[in-house]
Amino acid sequence: MSLLPNYYQNQVCLNVLANSVDNARECYQAAEGHVVLGVLSKNYATEEAAIKDMKNYQTATENALSVGLGAGDPNQSQMVSRISALLQPQHVNQVFTGVGTSRALLGQAETVVNGLVSPSGQVGYVNIATGPLSSRAPEAVIPIETAIKLLQDMGGTSVKYFPMKGLAHREEYRAVAEACAKYDFALEPTGGIDLDNFQEIVQIAVDAGVKRIIPHVYSSIIDPQTNDTRPEEVKILFEMIKELL
Known part of the structure; x- marks a missing residue:
C-alpha cells in the first residue's frame, strides 16, 4: 500500500472530496491517479464507523485517501489523528x-501531514491559532517562515493555507508560496478555488518554485443535487495542471 501521493511523480496533486466510494474511484481515474480523495471525519458518528468506511476508499483508490477534518473543524483534530494511525x-x-x-501516531515520515494556517491580513505573516482552544483565543500572528519551521519541528509536510477565499489574499499567498519554496516545504492552497481561478493559484506557486503543491478544490466542483464531485471537472483541472507543468 503506497504512502506517497502522486505529486512525487508530478509537481501538483489535486485534493477533492469524495461523496462515495464510487465517486472516489471516478475522480481518481479522471485525474489519472494524481489526486487524493478527501473523506471527512466529521461525517461519522464514531471512529469505528469512519475506519470501516475509509478502508473501502483506500481499496478503491490505491490508498489515495485524505483524512479530513470537515471545513477545518479543530474539534476533529484528535479523531483525525487516531483514525490516521490505524489507516496509514x-x-x-x-x-x-x-x-x-x-x-507521532503515524509512526512514519512518508504520509503527508499538513498544518492549517490562516491569512492574517499582513503579507509575510499567518495566523497559527487554528487548534480546538487556540482558534477561540486572540490570533497568533507570526512570520510564515517561522510557521514553516514550527511545522517542520512537529513533523509536518506542508502548509495548508485556509481560508484563501480564492484570490482575495493574492499577495499574502504569494509570500507563503515563496517561503515554502525557500524551505523546500509543500503548499496546499485551500478555500474558494474554482475552475476560473485554479490556474492562476497553481501558477503562483509554480512560479515561486514550490516543488510540491496540493490544491484543494471542493464545493465549486460538487454537484448540489447529488453531492458528488464531478469527475468531468476533475479531468478539466488535471488538464490545466498538465498545461502548467
Whole structure:
C-alpha cells in the first residue's frame, strides 16, 4: 500500500472530496491517479464507523485517501489523528496544533501531514491559532517562515493555507508560496478555488518554485443535487495542471 501521493511523480496533486466510494474511484481515474480523495471525519458518528468506511476508499483508490477534518473543524483534530494511525493514509489534514500528534501516531515520515494556517491580513505573516482552544483565543500572528519551521519541528509536510477565499489574499499567498519554496516545504492552497481561478493559484506557486503543491478544490466542483464531485471537472483541472507543468 503506497504512502506517497502522486505529486512525487508530478509537481501538483489535486485534493477533492469524495461523496462515495464510487465517486472516489471516478475522480481518481479522471485525474489519472494524481489526486487524493478527501473523506471527512466529521461525517461519522464514531471512529469505528469512519475506519470501516475509509478502508473501502483506500481499496478503491490505491490508498489515495485524505483524512479530513470537515471545513477545518479543530474539534476533529484528535479523531483525525487516531483514525490516521490505524489507516496509514497518503494524506492527513490537521490544524496547526495537531500536526505533532498525527506524525507521532503515524509512526512514519512518508504520509503527508499538513498544518492549517490562516491569512492574517499582513503579507509575510499567518495566523497559527487554528487548534480546538487556540482558534477561540486572540490570533497568533507570526512570520510564515517561522510557521514553516514550527511545522517542520512537529513533523509536518506542508502548509495548508485556509481560508484563501480564492484570490482575495493574492499577495499574502504569494509570500507563503515563496517561503515554502525557500524551505523546500509543500503548499496546499485551500478555500474558494474554482475552475476560473485554479490556474492562476497553481501558477503562483509554480512560479515561486514550490516543488510540491496540493490544491484543494471542493464545493465549486460538487454537484448540489447529488453531492458528488464531478469527475468531468476533475479531468478539466488535471488538464490545466498538465498545461502548467
